[in-house]
Amino acid sequence: MESKLLAFLGARGQASLAASPAQLACVLAAMGIFYLVSKAVYRVYFGPLSHIPGPKLNALTMIPSARHLLAGTIAENTLQLHRTYGHVVKISPNEVSFTSAETAFPDIYGFRTGPRKGRPNMDKDPAWYTKPSNSVPSILQANDADHGRGRRVLANAFSDKAVMAQEPLVQNYADQLISGMKRAAAAADGGVVNTVEWFEWTTFDIIADLTFGEPFGCLQTASTHKYVHLLLESAKSLRYYYVLAVFPWLKYLGNLVIDHDLVAKRREFQGWVASQVQKRIEQGETVRPDFMTLLLANNKGTEASTLSRGEINSNAALMLNAGTETTATLLNGAVWHILRSPIVYRRLQNELRAKFARYEDITLSGVNSAPYLCAVISETLRVFPAAAAGFGRVVPRGGEFISRTFVPKGTVVSVSQYAAYRSEENFTNPEAFAPERWLVLLGDPAYAGDKRAAHQPFNYGPRSCLGRNLAYAEARLILAKVFWTFDMEFEDDSDARTWLERCKVMRFWVKPRLAVRLTVHEGAP
Numbered sequence: 001m002e003s004k005l006l007a008f009l010g011a012r013g014q015a016s017l018a019a020s021p022a023q024l025a026c027v028l029a030a031m032g033i034f035y036l037v038s039k040a041v042y043r044v045y046f047g048p049l050s051h052i053p054g055p056k057l058n059a060l061t062m063i064p065s066a067r068h069l070l071a072g073t074i075a076e077n078t079l080q081l082h083r084t085y086g087h088v089v090k091i092s093p094n095e096v097s098f099t100s101a102e103t104a105f106p107d108i109y110g111f112r113t114g115p116r117k118g119r120p121n122m123d124k125d126p127a128w129y130t131k132p133s134n135s136v137p138s139i140l141q142a143n144d145a146d147h148g149r150g151r152r153v154l155a156n157a158f159s160d161k162a163v164m165a166q167e168p169l170v171q172n173y174a175d176q177l178i179s180g181m182k183r184a185a186a187a188a189d190g191g192v193v194n195t196v197e198w199f200e201w202t203t204f205d206i207i208a209d210l211t212f213g214e215p216f217g218c219l220q221t222a223s224t225h226k227y228v229h230l231l232l233e234s235a236k237s238l239r240y241y242y243v244l245a246v247f248p249w250l251k252y253l254g255n256l257v258i259d260h261d262l263v264a265k266r267r268e269f270q271g272w273v274a275s276q277v278q279k280r281i282e283q284g285e286t287v288r289p290d291f292m293t294l295l296l297a298n299n300k301g302t303e304a305s306t307l308s309r310g311e312i313n314s315n316a317a318l319m320l321n322a323g324t325e326t327t328a329t330l331l332n333g334a335v336w337h338i339l340r341s342p343i344v345y346r347r348l349q350n351e352l353r354a355k356f357a358r359y360e361d362i363t364l365s366g367v368n369s370a371p372y373l374c375a376v377i378s379e380t381l382r383v384f385p386a387a388a389a390g391f392g393r394v395v396p397r398g399g400e401f402i403s404r405t406f407v408p409k410g411t412v413v414s415v416s417q418y419a420a421y422r423s424e425e426n427f428t429n430p431e432a433f434a435p436e437r438w439l440v441l442l443g444d445p446a447y448a449g450d451k452r453a454a455h456q457p458f459n460y461g462p463r464s465c466l467g468r469n470l471a472y473a474e475a476r477l478i479l480a481k482v483f484w485t486f487d488m489e490f491e492d493d494s495d496a497r498t499w500l501e502r503c504k505v506m507r508f509w510v511k512p513r514l515a516v517r518l519t520v521h522e523g524a525p
Contacts, residue, residue, distance in 0.1 A: 048408040054081065054090030062246045065092040069239050072504025075388035075418040082419045088405050095412040097390065099420040100403040101454035107402040108393050108413055109461040119400070121462070125392030125412045127245035130238055133267040134274070136310035138318040139466075151466065153307050154315065157294040158466045163473050165289035167364045170206055174478050176219040177202045178485050184222065185486075185518040192491045195514045197224065199331040199478075203324040204228045206474065210290045211319050212276045213283060227272055234266035235321060236506045273317045277309075291319060323467050326386035329509045330475050333384035334376060336499055336514060337433045338483075339490055344435060348372055352484045359525050362484060367476040375435035377475050381457040382421045383433055388505050390414035391459055417457065418505075426454040485524045491515035 049059070058064050058081075068077040078097055081089045087100040098104035112119050121144055129141045137143075139150040156162060181198055185191040201218030204225070209215045216225035240263065280292050287293075299306045307315065338345050351372045356362045367373060392412045399408045407413055422430045427437070427450050437447035458465035465471075482488075490496035492515065502512045 049090055049094070049096065049411065052088055052090045052096055052405070052407075053085040058092055059090055060093065062092045065095065066243050066246060069389075070243065072506050072510060075416070075505045078389075078416045079419040079422060082416070082423065087423070087425060088403065094410065095392070095414075096402075096407055097414055097416045097419070098403055099416060099423045099425065101415050101417075101420040101426060101456065102451045103403045104415045104420075105454070105456050105460040107400065108415065109391070109459060109463060111461055119398075120396045122393035122396060122400075122413070124463075125394055127242050128392040128412075130241040132314040132317055133270040134310055134313060136308070136314045138311070138314035140318055140322075144462075147463065149305060150307055150311060150315065152305065153298050154291075154295060154466060156298050157291040158469055160469055162289060162294060163469045164364065166210065166470070167473070169209060169288075169290070170364075170474060170477060173202055173206045173209070173215070173219060174474075174481050176205070177478065178481050180219050180222055181482075181486070181518060182520060185520070190491070191518050192515050193518060195335050195516050196328070196332055196511050199328040200224070200228070200232075200325070202478065203327045203331075203474065204231075204320075207320055207323040211292060211316055212280045213286070213288070213290060213292065227269065230265050230269045230272070231320060232325065234269045235325070235508060236510070237263045237266045238507045270313070270317055273320070274313045277313050277316050281312075319467075322465070323470065325508045327471050327474050329384070329386045329511065330377070330380055330471070331478060332511055332514055334380040334475070334479055335482075335488070335516065336496070337380055337383065338376065339488060339496070339516070341433050344376065344433065345488075348376055349483050349487075352480055353521075353523070356480070356484060359481070359484065362477070362480050364473055364477055367480045368473075370476070370480065371439060372435060373476060373480060375438040377472070377479070378438040378455070379433060379435040382427070382455055383431075384500070384509075385417040385421060385457050386508065387457070387459070388416075388418040388509065389507070390416045391463075415456075420454060426451045485521055487519040487521055489517050491517050 047059075055064070065074070068074040078089075078091060081091060082097065082099050088096060088098050091097050098108070107116070108122060110116065112121060123143075124141065126141075131137055131141050137146065139147050139154065142150060177198060180201075181193055184193045184198075201216075201222070201224070205215035205217070205219050216228055218225050218228060277292075281296070285293050285296050295307075295312070299312075338348060351370055352362075355370055356366065392414045395407050395409050395411045395413055397409050399406055400413075401407075402413060420426060424430055428447050434444070434447065436444040437450055438452075456464075458468040458471075495515070499512060499514055504510045
């Protein structure tokens with residue numbers, strides 16, 4: 001097309017020179033419009049992703065996707081797109097989402113074995129997985145070789161053995177939570193507490209103690225520590241980095257579109273983490289089975305099998321980000337769904353109070369063998385997954401077949417967990433909160449057809465979440481102690497009814513106040 005235009009201009013060269021500036025401007029404008037229209041038509045109807053359904057506007061520009069990302073509605077929007085267009089949908093010009101999770105998880109994230117043997121892993125989308133502000137990748141952003149090295153160093157800190165050894169520390173903070181909620185309920189008008197705050201304080205204190213050897217002190221002061229607030233605020237900036245990667249010119253608009261104050265807070269938080277790591281390393285190895293003790297013990301040998309100080313700093317920040325707000329989201333999501341389901345509430349409380357005669361009997365091994373509690377947690381992770389927006393990967397050279405759909409190289413692909421878990425193709429009655437679907441022996445036969453392999457809340461394959469054992473341990477222990485100790489109800493049913501609608505996805509879930517009235521169970525100490 002460009003050669004024909006040049007030939008045309010050459011043939012009419014004298015006429016163009018003789019034309020007035022206004023006429024020349026009209027010609028150039030027409031050519032520009034023709035070029036843009038041609039490009040749009042090609043992208044929608046003839047481009048490499050033209051065979052994948054989706055809104056035509058989404059095929060033309062990133063603007064609709066970026067708008068939902070900034071507004072916190074990306075998960076709900078993706079869900080609606082899948083309900084309209086099916087299990088595979090184009091959500092932006094170069095991004096494709098899947099809900100056929102039973103096959104898409106292994107195709108996108110799985111080990112390269114069997115039919116995928118010899119094919120390269122799909123790299124993470126660099127626009128989505130922003131490097132830490134110190135520019136040193138954690139295992140979240142690292143390439144395959146560095147990820148494998150980092151994972152080997154960190155794995156011991158998150159093993160089943162390590163989690164069982166860490167139980168006294170987790171028990172201590174779970175007990176602080178229960179004591180604090182009792183005091184707050186006694187002091188508050190009508191015994192009302194905001195569980196969003198209390199669960200955040202608990203998970204942040206646990207991870208800070210495991211990482212740095214000391215907590216934030218949130219539970220002791222019943223307040224949000226400065227750096228917890230800074231972390232929560234700075235994490236919101238990640239979606240701005242993604243938008244800036246797509247529209248770099250937005251940086252010149254100041255705070256009109258991008259909140260640069262949040263970007264600065266992210267840098268400040270990373271600097272604080274580095275100082276905390278330095279202080280903890282100066283203490284050396286200890287007998288405490290915390291993250292840093294196990295990391296330092298395992299971080300010995302050649303350069304090819306150790307982490308640099310910058311990598312330790314980046315991974316420490318990752319632990320605080322990934323191991324706190326996600327677990328707090330799970331806990332709050334569980335409380336909301338349980339209290340919205342009277343049958344689930346009574347069955348869970350009956351199981352816990354029958355299994356544990358005394359509060360002191362609630363142990364990690366005990367809650368691990370409480371089947372209905374475990375089913376409640378699995379169901380919460382289905383209806384309210386912490387990673388609601390999915391994990392973007394870039395299709396390598398040669399393209400890939402994902403769920404039997406060919407996707408060309410360079411395309412960003414993901415399983416949208418929030419949408420996949422609410423798909424009737426994967427789960428029967430997907431909008432219902434039904435823990436019984438996870439009970440293998442005593443479950444409702446109505447859910448026998450559920451595709452359980454489609455449920456991967458901690459991701460799948462070689463990049464799956466290292467902290468899943470600890471997350472399950474915290475969630476089971478804390479929920480068991482809370483529902484054993486308290487009888488609970490919403491302060492305001494009408495306000496609680498819209499709580500889930502008011503949650504927003506800012507890379508993680510930003511949750512409004514969840515007001516719960518507590519009454520101490522008569523058998524509680």
